[in-house]
Amino acid sequence: MNTPGTAREHPQEWQPGEVVKDARTGRVGVVMDRLGSLYQVRPLNGGREWDVHPRHMVTAIQSDALSSRLAELNHRSSNSLGRTW
Template identity: 40%
Template sequence: MDARASHQEAPPDPPAPDTPLVDTSRNDRVGEFRGVAGARWSLRPIGGGIEWEVDPRHVRPALPMEQLRARTARANARSRGEVL
């Protein structure tokens, strides 16, 4: 057996809290990094909401346009009374 075949890639280092990230496993959902939960990372929607966990391999930094889109969607939902 090749030793390289059994070696798994190490997870990336966690970013600073509140760093905007994109969860590519959930239709490019944008969230802020909240912390590490075992082997997974916790993200929270920009502007607040229920946190979710994601495998760090499915996360990338959010582009400025993605951050703006997420903040605008949250503000619109708030103006409609859908969220506090």
């Protein structure tokens, strides 16, 4: 129940294209759409969307986005087979 002068539980409406962090998982992505009470968020480098409740969403800061991109690059390079350097 909200009383005057208190913060609402979910004051932020997220817009498509905003970069957010899923506080549950630490994943960073781009808001794609809202379906009912959940937002659909896609990884920065593309891929499968996942659903996030707005109470678990926070604005991603630049270091979040950079860490996410670096993790994806590391994952891709470690999964490459047959490479000889």
